[in-house]
Amino acid sequence: MTTPAPEQTTDVLSPVRAELLRAAHTDAESLRARTEREAAALLDQARAEARAILDEARRQGEADGADAARDLLVRARREARSRTLDARRESYEELRRKAAERVRALRRTDGYASLRKRLEHRARALLGPDAEVTEHADGGVVARAPGRRVDLSLTALADGALDRMGGGVRSLWEP
Amino acid sequence: MSVSGGIEYTAVRELRGPLAIVEGVSGIGWDEYVRIALASGERRHGVVLDADRDLAVVQVLEGTAGMDPAGVRAAFSGSPLRVPVGTDWLGRVCNGRGEPLDGGPPVFGAHDAEVGGAPINPVRREPPSEPVLTGVGAVDALTTLVRGQKLPVFSVAGLPHLELAAQIAAQATAAGEAFSVVFAGMGLTHADASFVRDALEERSAAGELVLLLNTADDPVIERILTPRIALTVAEHLAFTEGRHVLVVMTDMTTYAEALREVSAARGEIPARRAYPGYLYSDLASLYERCGRIRGRPGSVTVLPVLTMPAGDITHPVPDLTGYITEGQIVLSPETHARGVYPPVDALSSLSRLMRKGAGPGRTRDDHLDVAAQLLAALARARQVRDLADLVGQAALSPTDRRYLDYEEAFLRDFAHQRSDEPRDLDTSLERGWRALLTLPRSQLSMLPARLLDAHGAQDLDDLGEGTPR
Amino acid sequence: MTEAAGTPRRATAREPVSRILRVTGPLVEMEYVGGTAMYDLVSIGPAGLPGEVVAINGDVVTVQAYEYTGGLAPGQTALPQGRPLSVRLGPELLGGIFDGLLRPLSGAGDWLLPDAGRHAAEERVRSFSPSVAQGEQVAEGEALGEIQDAGPVRVKVLLPPGCGGTVEEIAAAGDVPSDAVVAVVGSVEVRVGALWPVRQPRPVRERVDSHESLNTGQRVIDLLFPVARGSTVAVPGGFGTGKTMLLQQIAKWCDADVIVYVGCGERGNEMADVITELAELQDPRTGGRLADRTVTIANTSNMPMMAREASVYTGMTVAEYFRDMGLDVVVIADSTSRWAEALREFASRTGALPAEEGYPAGLASAIAAFYERAAAVTTLGGYRGSVTVIGAVSPPGGDMTEPVTAHTERFVRCLWTLDRDLAYARHYPAVSWAGSFSRDVPVLAAGHRAADDPAWTRRRDRVGAVLAEADRLADLVDLIGIAALPARERISVLAGRLVREGVLQQSALSEQDAYCGPEKTAALADAVLAVADRCRELVDSGVPAASVEETDFGPLLRAREDTGPHDAAGVAALRDAMLTRLGELRP
16 A cells, blocks of 8 residues: 555645635626526527427428427527536636635745745655655646656645545535 | 555556556556556546556556657556546536536536446345336337346347437436436447437436447547446435436447457457457446345436347347346337337347336236237237238238238337337327227237226227228 | 354464565465465455465465455555365355355345455354264264254254264253354364365265156156256256246255255346245245245356356355255256356466367366266265256357357256247247256156156156157148148147147246146146047047147146146146047047
8 A cells, every 4th residue: 555645734725725615606606697697598588489480380380390499499408508517617717726826825925935845855755765856836846756756836736635625616606 | 646645657668559567666556547647748547457566557548649658647546446426417418438528617526436336235136126117108018117127228230229228318207206317328429429419408407317428539448437437426326316317328339349459458368259258247247237225215227228230139249238137128120111110129129127117006007918918919910921921911811910900000009109209108008009909809818808898899890801901 | 154263274383474466357466475375265455355376386376366356456465364265154054145255145235345344154043952972973974963943954063074983072952152162072173163165075975876856846847857866957048048037946946955046147136036035935845934945145247256256166065065964955056157257267367278269278177077066975974965956058149059058068967958939939938848858867767667656757758759749740830831731740739739838838927837746747747648649539530630729728728827736636637627528529
């Protein structure tokens, strides 16, 4: 078995995670409301059009009307659904962006020096004392040893932290 | 990041076929899932096939084309592939690896589960006993699908099996109880994939469908994961969330071909028709994930669809499937040629669990009798038709001529339906009765007199001459 | 139940700890650390997965794991157990359901996870009653006492093979825990339960010839292809031919003392069905539950393939354990083809040179050795017991020339071939009379002649002849129509139909017909033959064949369902009524 990661040193987001999520939630909320409105309007419009097609078809005694109307509704529903999903993805990506910013901002804080030291320590713990440790452009470190590499850049740490949030991200779009 | 603490291995000693051999690793387990990053930033995925001292032989799902050993970084995930599970999947459309195709964010879940699953303890299984109604008359009336059953559709190229699979996925219900469908498409053409998306749009919008689509141009090896992800998601929806879940998997022949390709790449000794010797166990590891469990709500019902190469039912894929599953729905080119949809070959089709899931207290009191009589009469009609081809219709007895009428009524009125028409069981059985009543009463010995009276069955003389065609 | 803590190990001094070197699927390589022999059990990795040593090459030991090895990594520990794969035999097996390594499934969770937490055997208190006294001399295999509360089966506690001498201590009648020592003989402690390595046949004093048939309760078998106690049967059949149904019927109704049902790589729902039904059904001979004489080994198709390989040996060992008490045991293995596939899979992973269709060259000898463990014997203790083996074969694509089917046919004494056309025509059990055989017929005929049923051979021959003649004519009828045949031949066609529908077909769903006693089987066959004879006399005397054919034979054909399982007199009455009705036909 490999050594489990000591989470507290790498999970740089944990103190701010709840706050971050709350902020993202507010943004997502307005996006969600807007998308829902748009989706509803889209569906209403499609229903009205479908009704018109059906009425027209019935007047002319055509059988194709029903199919056409159904196709229209299917397309509208898909469009509405895809807008909702797009909106969710946007809020999720926004959260990731914010998290990354937030983490990069750590670089300018007083605590950064000690964080960087902890990261370097951890890198050597994983790869051995001879590992070559370099500063990452976005903050944090990258360490290399023959055949192995550890990415402890702040960006990578933020990504990892978000991945670990898993189901928690859903609260962005769940009212 | 994972239990390996985020170490990425960069020493790739060898690339060969779909395999990448990474050296200098430690603590890497067999069957572990691997995330691979190329120098270009491209991401690929893999599975550990052989964990040998400090070497890990990784099968790259997307293949090794364009991979330069320099700059490759492999991160081992610490366990076999796991996917998030939960209701978040409902209403989503993803590729064969579970990544979104619908523009949405990744699928999240409060829990995750290993895609390989674990065998259900046979002692904890509850024997299946209630029907899933598909809204397809010929299936519901004659080969009733039972919750927890595995019932494949055997077809041949050119028949509308995808239409039938989509129709069943769109229409199936479980007597008003919470119901979901997981549809796993493997090696579908883009046209077929978009057909499936359209046909299932409504169910998807209603949040009752999970759609996984691996298209023909997607990596072949990914096809091996698709049904496993589908079943893992389904098991959770069923046994934790309490839904009745129907898993439609198509096309299992394409899946088996992917398995064969992988096996060949690994240099394994082939068995029948170059399929790997473990094809039976591999198929069983998918099909056997259906069932019900004592003390848990929900059920997983599996409907695999497979095309028999050259229509050969002894081909390893249908043959081994037949040994594992509980019956089969066979589609026939002859029936298709007569313009009947769905072109079910009723006499070759069988649902072994029908007796447990249909009839009094399950569907309708007369269901099993009507089904038995419809099939017996159809068998006789088949013989009469053969005879008529030989001796001519004129030489047939009046009773035999009625059988020709019966077959016509069976196909046109009972079996045939539109691909977007949900037909309830009552209607299907009444249509069955209507077909049966073209026969004289004396030929309906499997039905109780009481029911024959109620439906007004007539003697031969009262029916009049059969209509010669 | 595979192993109990504190079991004596061969090498006692130290517990060797080995390291895993390599993992590829179920094959695990580890360092050789001494105290390891071929076919020894190894506990692998942090979860302690069970595995068996299959090769030792220099300082590398290859182990075949019996569970899924996902996540197992080089560097983890493996603990050689210093003894071969063994199972614990005892009265608690009866009525139980186990996996391929004889670990109880009843206590396991909803899903079978690959960890070691599954072999906590249920330790029950048993009511022991000694049959020897202190100071008596006993030899190996002899009974020391009986377990009183094992249901309808008389379970003896035997002195293990290789022991013998004076009874130094013996427990008094009363309750004992099932792992307690109940006797000390020649300074060997004897417990109720005993460990036995599954791959090693339990020794017997001698194999004996059997003249006694195993009544299966299935007419087509008991009448045409009977099997002797201690014999071997293969049942080949493609999917949908009703193979599992037939085997389940035999498991329920055959007149053995103990049934060992090995579900080897078959369907989970079907296994659930067997388990549920056995628990509900009553044993007509003892009045107890059928489950109480049955040991079920369930290794469904999705359970680890390598445990499937072991499961047939496990089942055989359990059967031999009960045989040694002087019992008649039947092992039903469904399906041996899945077992052979596990052999192939294993051979392919170890890089053995493949022979036919990828199967290892040793396939034929493995099959032969498996069936050879069946026998009627005099046990070490001097009792008469038998193990009969019935193995299903699932030929791929219905191809009877494929290696498993072809080899199995050579090694068994009886073959009950299931025919797809019969199954398609809903003729069950779909045992083909043309494609089956029983090499036990001569000895059993001698037995019947000497004992109960002198007409047995003649009846069997006549039924066989009727079927063969009807088959020959069937092709002709298809070509030219029945009306074109001479009257006598039309009666032959009719007789064939009467035999098929009135005798050979048997409804598993009918309460009266599911199982048929030997006297009723004889009565039904005699009735149909007598009716056929009368029909032939009628056409000879000028009655038109058509009017014979139009007679309603319903009462005769329904006799199998309308009379009880042993009601030979009822059948005879229906036969007489039928003969009388035929007597009314005039030229």
